[in-house]
Amino acid sequence: MSDFKTQYDAWQAKADKSSSRFPERKEEFTTTSENPVKRLYTPQDVQGDYMDKLGFPGEYPFTRGVQPTMYRSRFWTMRQYSGFGSAEETNQRFKYLLENGQTGLSTAFDLPTQIGYDSDDMMAKGEVGKVGVAISSLADMERLLDGIALDKVSTSMTINAPASVLLAMYIAVAEKNGVPADKISGTIQNDILKEYVARGTYIYPPAASMRLITDIFEYCSEHVPNWNTISISGYHIREAGSTAVQEVAFTLSNAIAYVDAAVKKGLDVDKFAPRLSFFFNAHNNFLEEIAKFRAARRMWAHIMKERFGAKDPKSWQLRFHTQTGGSTLTAQQPDNNIVRVTLQALAAVLGGTQSLHTNSKDEALALPTEESARIALRTQQIIANESGVADTVDPLAGSFYVEALTDQVERDALAYIAKIDEMGGAVKAIEQGYMQREIQNASYQTQMAIEDGSEVVVGVNKFRIENEPKPELMKLNPELERTQSAQLSELRNTRDNEGVQAALDALRQAASGTDNLMPHIVHAVKVYATLGEICNVMRDVFGEYQPAQW
C-alpha cells in the first residue's frame, strides 16, 4: 500500500509538471451530470466488496446484467420504433423491417391517438398520421396488424394515457386471428407520470391515471401474463433535458410510485413486479451512460428487495429497452448522426440492455426514410455480429473508472430519490413541478454550454461546413386526414350503434365506481366503439389534467 501511495504521489507530481508545460484541454473535466472526472482512476477509487456490489450476472443485485449469459445466448431484441400515416403504410414498414432482420415491432402512434382523439376530432387538425400511425378504432388496428403472426412477434406500443384502449384493441385483433390473450407478448409504455414531467401526452389527472395503470396490472396478471404492463421511461425525461443522474433518479422515483399504488390496491408485489419494464436513453457521454445502466439495475434490485420486500428474484430485475438520444442528433451534417448513434448504441449494449432502438440519421429533420431506417438497424447488427462486444458478459466491469462512476451515479440518484420521498413521493413532486424545474434548469445549462462553446456539438458550434447538401426526406400523404375521416364515418354508419352505446354506458358506470375498467374497455373496443368515444367517457368522469403555470 505504501508503495502504491509513494508511486501515486510521484506520478501526480510528474503529471502536474507536465500539465503546467502542456496545459490540459480544460480546467475542469465533468460528465454531463456535472460530476468531476479525475485525471486517473486506480483501484483506490473502487470501494466495497465484489459480491456485495457486483456479484454475478443473473444474480442479485444484477449490476452485471439480468441474465446469466447475456448476449452469448441471444442478442438483445432489435426493435426499431416505427409508425406514420395510415395503418396500411405502417403495416408495410413493419413487414419491411421484419424482412430485414428486426426481431420485434415497436409502434409509434400519432398525437391524436396518444391523447385519445379520433382522426376526425377538431383537436386532431393538422396532426393526423404525422409522428406516428393514426389508430381510431379496432378496424384501424386490424389493418395495422394484418398478416403479422401475433403469437410469434412481440410488439411494443408507445402509448400512455389511452394505453388501456390500445392494449384492448391488440387483444381483440389477436383473438380474432385465433391467438388467445395468454399467447401474445409485448409492452405498452403506460407510464403517465413521465408524461406530466416531460412529454405532455396526458389526458386525465394523476389519481385516475394511476387507477387505470393498476387496473391494467391486475387484468394482465390474470389474462395477459406475458405482457409487460408498463415501461417506466427515463427516455423522455432525458430528452426534455435532464442529466443522466436525473434520468435514473426520476424514473426510479416514478417506478416506486407505481409499485406503491399497486400495493395499496392490494396486489401482491411478486404478482405484478416481474412484468414491470424500463426504458432508458443513451446519450453521448459514453462511459457515464454505461455506468448509468449498471447503477440503475443495482438500485432497483435494492429497492424491490429491501423497500418492497419482494421475494421473487424476477421482481428484483430491472429489464430495459434503450433508445439512442433523439435530441443529440443534429440537422447539420446528418451523416454525423450515424456515428453518434453507433456510440450510443454501443453504450447501451455495454450497459446490458434487453432491447434497442437506434435512431435514424435524418430524425432531426423529419421522419426517417426507408433507407435511413435500414442503416440504423444495420448499426445494431454490426455491433452484434462484428464488434465482439456481445461475446462476454459486462465487459467493462472492473474498469476503475466505470465502477467509480457507477457508484457515483448511484449515490447522486439516491440523494434525489430521498428528496422526492421527503416531498411525499413522485406524484407530489410532479404536482409541485419539482422534477420539471430540475429538468428545465439542466436543459438550460446545456443550451448555454453549447452557446458559449464549452460543450462542443460537431457540425453545429464547431467543424461547420457551408452549403450542406440536402438529404432526401420522408414525405407523408397529405390526403390522410380526409381518408381517415371518411373511414370513420363509414364505421359509425355500419356498426351496431346500440351495442356501442350500451358498452360506453357500462364503461361510464364502471369509471364512476371502483370496478376494474379493462374488461369494459375490451368489450367496447370489440363492438367498434372508437378510441375517442372511449376516452371521452373517461374524460367526462375523471376530468382533464391541468398543469401548473410556467
Place this chain on the structure above:
Amino acid sequence: MSEAKIRVLVAKPGLDGHDRGALVVAKALRDAGMEVIYTGLRQTPQQIVATAIQEDVDAVGLSSLSGAHMHLFPEVVRLLNEQGAGDILVVGGGVIPDEDIPQLKEAGIAEVFTPGSSLSVMADYIRDSVQSKRG
C-alpha cells in the same frame, strides 16, 4: 424609440408535447430582458391569438416538432390579421424542413429558427424587429 419592455408570447400550437425548446427560448428571452408569457401545451391557433391580443404582446414565438406547422403557423397569422393585430411579429421554430420555410414566410411568419439556432441570435432578431416596428 419606445423604452417599454418587449412582450413576447411563447406558444405551443397543436398537440405536440415536446416543450424543451420552447421553455429554453422563453427563459433566454427573459434573461435578455423581455417579458415572456408561455401558453403551456396544446393551444389552438384561436387560443394563441386571443392570448396574444389580451396580453398586448409585441411578438409571438410558435414551436412545433410534430410536423403540423404548415397547418398551425399560418392559421395564427391569418387570425391575427383578421382580428386587427397583424402588427404582431410572428416567428416559428422546431423540426421544420428547409423547403417549408419559403411557404411559411409567404404566409407571414417573419422568421423560422430550426435546430441548432442560437438563442442570442433569436433574441437579437426579436428585439431588432420589434424596435424597428415601434419606430
